[in-house]
Structures are given as structure tokens and as C-alpha cells.
Amino acid sequence: MPLAVSLIAPSSFTAPEAVADGIRGLASLGVAVHFDEPLQAPDRYLAASRERRLAQWHAAYDDPETQAVWAVRGGFGAAQLVDGIDWARLARRPKPLIGYSDVTVLLDQCHRHGLPALHGPVAKAAGGLLEGDDTRRAVIHRQFEETLALISGPAPLDYPLTPHRDTPPTLTGPVVGGNLTTLASLVGTPMAFSAPRGALVILEDVGEPYYRLERALWQLVHGGALNAAAAVCLGTFEGCTPYGETPLEVIVAETLAPLGLPLFSGLPIGHGLHNRPWRYGATGCIANGRLRIPR
Structure with missing residues (x-):
């Protein structure tokens, strides 16, 4: 069964072309990306309002067809979500959250609530799989392959x-x-x-x-x-x-x-x-x- 992930934008707004490149990069690794349209509805420098980002967060965990939740980027705003998260709802379908930078707060909170979390490249970084010199692409490819392996289960x-x-x-x-x-x-x-x-x-x-x-x-x-x-x-x-x-x-x-x-x-x-x-x-x-x- 091919791997599928739920894409979320919990923090800052991301240029649409960077999102598209990231999705194409993940697709090159055989990863199907799920998200509700539109992924973003910019609110100041944020990807969307707090309410919209929370709804997207919960929907990502509700999706029965995905094996992980992947943040498109960090920036600012993830901490605004924490006191609105329904942790019992997430626990019904636990899956790892992936990201870093501003997403650090969500990784830590997931761990505290007994949910898996992976500190790793954000989804938009997968765009690097499609451009740049061979050495750079090889480094990025290794990191994403390691991340995908960790979605499936513990790996050394x-x-x-x-x-x-x-x-x-x-x-x-x-x-x-x-x-x-x-x-x-x-x-x-x-x-x-x-x-x-x-x-x-x-x-x-x-x-x-x-x-x-x-x-x-x-x-x-x-x-x-x-x-x-x-x-x-x-x-x-x-x-x-x-x-x-x-x-x-x-x-x-x-x-x-x-x-x-x-x-x-x-x-x-x-x-x-x-x-x-x-x-x-x-x-x-x-x-x-x-x-x-x-x-």
C-alpha cells in the first residue's frame, strides 16, 4: 500500500509555488499527499486564522487514509494552536507529526500526550529533490528516505x-x-x-x-x-x-x-x-x- 500523508500549514504562510514543489518532491518518492483545499487562507503572516489551522489539524488526524501528518513549514504561530487541540480525538487515530523549527512546540506537545512525533524536514523542503546539483539532491534524498522509514516504524x-x-x-x-x-x-x-x-x-x-x-x-x-x-x-x-x-x-x-x-x-x-x-x-x-x- 503506498504511503499517504496529511499536509498541514500550522504556522506561517508559505509561497504557493514552494508548496507545489514540495508536493511534487514527495510524489517523486511515491508519497500521496492529502489536504483540504485551500491549504492556506493567509491571515497576516500566518497560513490561516487560528480556527482554520485548528480545523485543518484535527482533519489531518481524522483522515483514515494517511499514515502521518506533515507540516509544510515552520515560521510562527504553532503555539497558538496548543490550547485548542482535542488530544483525545487525535489519540483515536495516532500518527506521527513531522516538522521542526516553529513546529517544535507541537512535537513536544504530541510527545507529552503520548503521540508519535518526528523532528525532521518540513514538506516544502522536498522541493529540493527536484532541483540543484547531484550532491545536494542526494543529501536531501537521504533525509527524506530516513524520514519515510521512521513513519513506518522505529529505525536505527x-x-x-x-x-x-x-x-x-x-x-x-x-x-x-x-x-x-x-x-x-x-x-x-x-x-x-x-x-x-x-x-x-x-x-x-x-x-x-x-x-x-x-x-x-x-x-x-x-x-x-x-x-x-x-x-x-x-x-x-x-x-x-x-x-x-x-x-x-x-x-x-x-x-x-x-x-x-x-x-x-x-x-x-x-x-x-x-x-x-x-x-x-x-x-x-x-x-x-x-x-x-x-x-
């Missing part, structure tokens, strides 16, 4: 890591996190991120100067979000601008110092070309310079 993942400072030889715990700015924006709200005990917290971001990244991380640290975490792992920070010569890892290490958390970097996860998927909340193991999620 293995990613490189670079340790900073002295770190324990082995760390094992649930893998959570996502976009740093999005997580920081939730501090002090009912949907605030709180790392589970022993968590391996992945952080990534895009287009932010280093001082804003430091401010966001300071919010998480001093808001208690990382109190129970076992480690922080940095993905990519695409287009994030430094101040002087200080590396981002040094800034992060200094900000994490009150918690004494081990720090790793180099994960191929984030807003750049490399954005390999992972199962939100799955048990991961850090050892020998690798993050492995066995199944």
Missing part, C-alpha cells in the same frame, strides 16, 4: 558528535528539544518546555545573532527547562552571526555552566542543508563521538 539512527570539555563515557536518555528560539519563547507559559530526567537535549537555530542565542539559552537555563537534562547537543546554526572571535560553543558552555551539563556539537540537524530526522522522545545513547538511537 547514528549521527556524529563532537564533545566539549570532559564528558562521561556514555550517556543514555530521551532525545528531545528542537529550535532554541521557539523553546525559549515558551518559558513562563503553560506549554513551557521541560527536559525529562536524563534527557539529551538537541538545540538548533537559524538567522539569529549570537547575543540572541545566548539570551534564549539563558532563558531556558534560568527558567529551569534544563534542570533534569543530562546533556546538550548542538545541531546547525545556519546564518547565525558571531560577535568577534568567540565560538558559539564557548558561549553555550558558559551559559550552561550553572548546570554543569556536558556539551556536544556537530549534529547534522537544523535549518541548513543537513537536517536528518529523529524520533522525538526516543531513547538515545551518546558514546564514542556518536549519538545513536537504536530503534
Whole structure:
């Protein structure tokens, strides 16, 4: 039976041509895409009003013919949906939500409510399967193939890591996190991120100067979000601008110092070309310079 997914637009408006390219890219992998027309009804910078986005969200989970719910993009607005979600309704037909960036808040909420979630490329990124040089297309193809495999069920993942400072030889715990700015924006709200005990917290971001990244991380640290975490792992920070010569890892290490958390970097996860998927909340193991999620 061919794979089918429900496409949703829970956050910012996406150019229609980018949506069309993403759908064609998914079709090239044999994926059928379901969505109610029109996918978007722009409201300011949002894909649609809150009410329309919520209706689309519930309809995506209600669709008996799809095996996953895929966000077309991130941006802004996903947090507006959380207090209107009927979680019992979703649980009647559980299926993984796929996305990242602003969708981080929805991934975390799905996990909290016992629903599967995949931190991975948004649907519009599938347009990259159809253009660009062979090397770029191969990277994108691998990421989407890995994501499709995770829709079908647990699959082993293995990613490189670079340790900073002295770190324990082995760390094992649930893998959570996502976009740093999005997580920081939730501090002090009912949907605030709180790392589970022993968590391996992945952080990534895009287009932010280093001082804003430091401010966001300071919010998480001093808001208690990382109190129970076992480690922080940095993905990519695409287009994030430094101040002087200080590396981002040094800034992060200094900000994490009150918690004494081990720090790793180099994960191929984030807003750049490399954005390999992972199962939100799955048990991961850090050892020998690798993050492995066995199944």
C-alpha cells in the first residue's frame, strides 16, 4: 500500500509555488499527499486564522487514509494552536507529526500526550529533490528516505558528535528539544518546555545573532527547562552571526555552566542543508563521538 500523508500549514504562510514543489518532491518518492483545499487562507503572516489551522489539524488526524501528518513549514504561530487541540480525538487515530523549527512546540506537545512525533524536514523542503546539483539532491534524498522509514516504524539512527570539555563515557536518555528560539519563547507559559530526567537535549537555530542565542539559552537555563537534562547537543546554526572571535560553543558552555551539563556539537540537524530526522522522545545513547538511537 503506498504511503499517504496529511499536509498541514500550522504556522506561517508559505509561497504557493514552494508548496507545489514540495508536493511534487514527495510524489517523486511515491508519497500521496492529502489536504483540504485551500491549504492556506493567509491571515497576516500566518497560513490561516487560528480556527482554520485548528480545523485543518484535527482533519489531518481524522483522515483514515494517511499514515502521518506533515507540516509544510515552520515560521510562527504553532503555539497558538496548543490550547485548542482535542488530544483525545487525535489519540483515536495516532500518527506521527513531522516538522521542526516553529513546529517544535507541537512535537513536544504530541510527545507529552503520548503521540508519535518526528523532528525532521518540513514538506516544502522536498522541493529540493527536484532541483540543484547531484550532491545536494542526494543529501536531501537521504533525509527524506530516513524520514519515510521512521513513519513506518522505529529505525536505527547514528549521527556524529563532537564533545566539549570532559564528558562521561556514555550517556543514555530521551532525545528531545528542537529550535532554541521557539523553546525559549515558551518559558513562563503553560506549554513551557521541560527536559525529562536524563534527557539529551538537541538545540538548533537559524538567522539569529549570537547575543540572541545566548539570551534564549539563558532563558531556558534560568527558567529551569534544563534542570533534569543530562546533556546538550548542538545541531546547525545556519546564518547565525558571531560577535568577534568567540565560538558559539564557548558561549553555550558558559551559559550552561550553572548546570554543569556536558556539551556536544556537530549534529547534522537544523535549518541548513543537513537536517536528518529523529524520533522525538526516543531513547538515545551518546558514546564514542556518536549519538545513536537504536530503534
